[in-house]
Amino acid sequence: MGSTGKYFKYSRTFRAFLSTTVRRHNITPKMNEDLCYLSLLSKVQDLFITSISRSKIRELNPKDVAIIREVYDSENAHEAFGDELERALEAGCEIIIIEPSRLGDETARWISVGNCLHKTAALSGIATIVTGLVWPDKPFTYTPLGIVSFFCTGIYDISWQFDPCCQYQVNKKTDILAKLPVYSNLTSSSPVVLIRKSDFRRKLLHTCITLASTLFCVWKLYIVYNK
Template structure:
């Protein structure tokens, strides 16, 4: 309940002490990051292979980029947790009173602006699909 309140209040740093909740939250964030990176990387490779007329690779990669971007948009984009990233270097966070923590295994989340990241993902994914659609159109109607 406290985690949901902290996410709703959009606090800058969140420290999750119960191991199970912290582990589940970290896994959720890692899965969202994986989907985002898979979408961007497959989209960029699709665009570059499409530019060099390697359609055998370009079409499936564009589809993968589009599908992973879609799954990310449906499952993660509306979740307030997607605005947070895991902080693995505790030394980077200055000014937090960490001496009051009772658990040795804590998960630290830092709120980051991800609007540029989402724009990049959507632009790359849509561009890859549009390039493939243009190639199919030009084959059938030229």
């Protein structure tokens, strides 16, 4: 189905939710237009977004889902779990379900490291520009922030972006797991679910912010020390 077909498909879904919400919550045309709009928006938005996510899951090929089973059949079971996870990451599976709790926690923490680098680089870069505008004659307030942003971006772009985990995020929506076609075959009640998401936009965002904050620092320092 092309992009146009998907658009009309989701439009029909949205209209169906819209009419259902109007009947369920007794929203009539006599109501104030603004109140009607706000009521519809708050009631329908989450339902509509959830329906799109679920439709994508239903269309997912079972071959794109990798499950790391918690089966201890040897003394080196933990190493086998890690090797299986690496193969799934390198294969680029859309969804990876990790049943072993130890491996799942370690993977989730490792992914959080990359997220922390991204957020720290972006936020410290923005803080650099803000503090530089507020206190232009005090380079000790914004220069350290600029260094932190440059350092975090450097680590992310030089090291983290080549890790296969950078393309995955931990899923925190429990209802999505229940909609997977392999859910009934899981042996763990609380597995860690990884969903493949491109990090191109994140890299572009923090790289642009860091570049801007670095140039801003250099410009401000040049002005301060050449007065």
